[in-house]
Amino acid sequence: MNNKPLLSIITPTLGKFSDYWLENLLKVEGSVQFILVYPPKVKPKAINDPRVTEIISTYKGEMPQRFVGLLNAQGDYILALDDDDYVHPQVCELLAKYFQRFPASWILRLQKLNIDMNDEKRIQQPWAEIPDVEQLEICKKTPENPYPYQKGNYKGLLEVPIAPLDKNFDWRYLFWPFLTRKDNEGYHVENFNNVVWRNDLIQQALPELSHATKVMGAVTWIPSSGFDRLSGLFVQANFFEKDAIIGHWMPKPEQIRYIDKDPALKPPRFHVISDALLIKHFPQYGYLWNLVFSKLYAVPRTAGKLIRLKLVKKAQK
Numbered sequence: 001m002n003n004k005p006l007l008s009i010i011t012p013t014l015g016k017f018s019d020y021w022l023e024n025l026l027k028v029e030g031s032v033q034f035i036l037v038y039p040p041k042v043k044p045k046a047i048n049d050p051r052v053t054e055i056i057s058t059y060k061g062e063m064p065q066r067f068v069g070l071l072n073a074q075g076d077y078i079l080a081l082d083d084d085d086y087v088h089p090q091v092c093e094l095l096a097k098y099f100q101r102f103p104a105s106w107i108l109r110l111q112k113l114n115i116d117m118n119d120e121k122r123i124q125q126p127w128a129e130i131p132d133v134e135q136l137e138i139c140k141k142t143p144e145n146p147y148p149y150q151k152g153n154y155k156g157l158l159e160v161p162i163a164p165l166d167k168n169f170d171w172r173y174l175f176w177p178f179l180t181r182k183d184n185e186g187y188h189v190e191n192f193n194n195v196v197w198r199n200d201l202i203q204q205a206l207p208e209l210s211h212a213t214k215v216m217g218a219v220t221w222i223p224s225s226g227f228d229r230l231s232g233l234f235v236q237a238n239f240f241e242k243d244a245i246i247g248h249w250m251p252k253p254e255q256i257r258y259i260d261k262d263p264a265l266k267p268p269r270f271h272v273i274s275d276a277l278l279i280k281h282f283p284q285y286g287y288l289w290n291l292v293f294s295k296l297y298a299v300p301r302t303a304g305k306l307i308r309l310k311l312v313k314k315a316q317k
Contacts, residue, residue: 005051006031007092008075008199012057012065015042017083020124022047025081030092033075036083037065063227063274067210070202070231077108078202080193080228084117086257088127094255095196098133098248106239107247108196109160109189113254117261128253133157136251148187157248163188163236169286173293181294183287187249192232194256205238212281226274233291237282272296 009028013036025034026049034052038044039061044054055072057065066080077095081087088094091110098108115122137156139148148154167183189195209231236246272295278288 003031005033005075006096007077007079007196008033008035008073009079009081009087010035010037010066010069010073011081011083012037012062012069013083014039015045021084021086024086026051027089028087028091029089030096031075032092033073035069035072037069039065062225063230066227066231067206070206073199073202076199078197078199079195082193082259084259085194086123086259088130088255090127090130091196091255094130094133094250099198101134102248105247106198106201106235107160107189109247109249110194110196110255111250111252112194112256112258114258114260117259123257123259130253130255131155131251133250138248155251157250158187159245160247160249161186161188162241162244162246163190163233163287165233165237165240165282165285165287166242167285167287167290169289173290173296177293177296179294181290183290190232191228192230192235193228194258195232197235201235201239205235208238208281209234212277230274230277233278233288234281237278237285237288240285 007030009025009032011025011034015038022045026047028034032051034049035055036044036047036052037055037057039057040059042056044056047054053072055068057068059065069080070078077099079087079091087110095108099105139154139156139158141148141159141161148158164183164186170179170183172179184190212234272292275288275292275295279285279292282288
């Protein structure tokens, strides 16, 4: 691309996305760069669009593929999108107006609608017009309404605080990981996907994130999955400012359509492994320790799911 794009949309993929998904991705208007990152030995699709950059990753897995995509992002802003989820065609116009109004913001949290993968009618429904971000009022948390997002009735731009990473570690997790977490209540973001991020912050954090994957000296260890929450919290930890407002959450109607699958169809993933990289690099934040220890109970269950999946595949051969 000759000119620097406003937005880079990054998608790690196995190349199995539908023609309908690709057709709708390419309907995004404005100054946009699409980055599709494939695993090794997968032939890229033949896509006749100069906005598309296709890359074959050296390593297989969602995490290294996303990392490669971020390294090649040329846009001022970044949006990570899976290869079965959809974004509003006018998203570039939205974020151009938003960041002109709030140039210091780190993020713009898009309004996301979860849709069952079998609900084709809702998936293909025409997009509603995006509210005029220049005219939206600012919604804040108040003592009378501490969690305005829960009712979903806010109609303006809802302030998004930084994750409260400086919370204390709850030592009870050492003995009973099934405790319900309280420190993560609120409407801060943990995940990286489906949120528009400032690319300059991401590029500053990437070397540190790469360093966090190194264990045993020069050996580099990169988990294959779990990059979504890892990267979202890593950036916030890297530039942590207590009680900072890092952006806003758009009101309805949706700008992202997240296609929800039956959990049985999803591959087992040990997210606690990538979560542990957070406390390896930022051991001072109790919030991250609470996250890791509260997720330990899921490890045996995930291992059991992985074993069952292997047995089923073996029986089918």
